[in-house]
Amino acid sequence: MCTLSVVAIGLGQAAIAGPLSVELNKTIPVHLRGTAASVVLGSPSIADVAVHDENLLFVTGKSFGTTNLLVFDKAGRQIYSSNIVVVADEANLVTVNRSGSNFTYDCVPNCRPTISVGDDSGHFDEQIQQRIGVKQITDD
Secondary structure, X not given: OEEXXXXXXXXXXXXXXXXXXXXXXXXXXXXXXXXXXXXXEOOOOOEEEEEEEOOEEEEEEOOOEEEEEEEEOOOOOEEEEEEEEEEXXXXXXXXXXXXXXXXXXXXXXOEEEOOOOOEOHHHHHHHHHHHHHHHHHHHO
């Protein structure tokens, strides 16, 4: 579990929101009606939450799946609750089938390989290894 804290003043009632749909590698704002003191994210491997201030969070899709987001005020009362569903931005995806194997490309502005469940295992593994390499470089 990931927990972030900010300075806050309490508010009464929990706002239970419908599911948030976030595209993979994209960020959406979450405006709070109350003042957040702590933020709890169910699975940091699926999404990430950045606290902008006590009333505004940013949720980024990290991998496909579903998790949940809970926000509490200073008194420990839940002021926000929502499921987060990370989905693909399929508008620009092209899947090529070669000899019975799928290869997925993101074609904006030019086509480049990307990963999708069901892709050829060699293609999929190569893209995963590249992402791991990029993450290692950016984490240093």
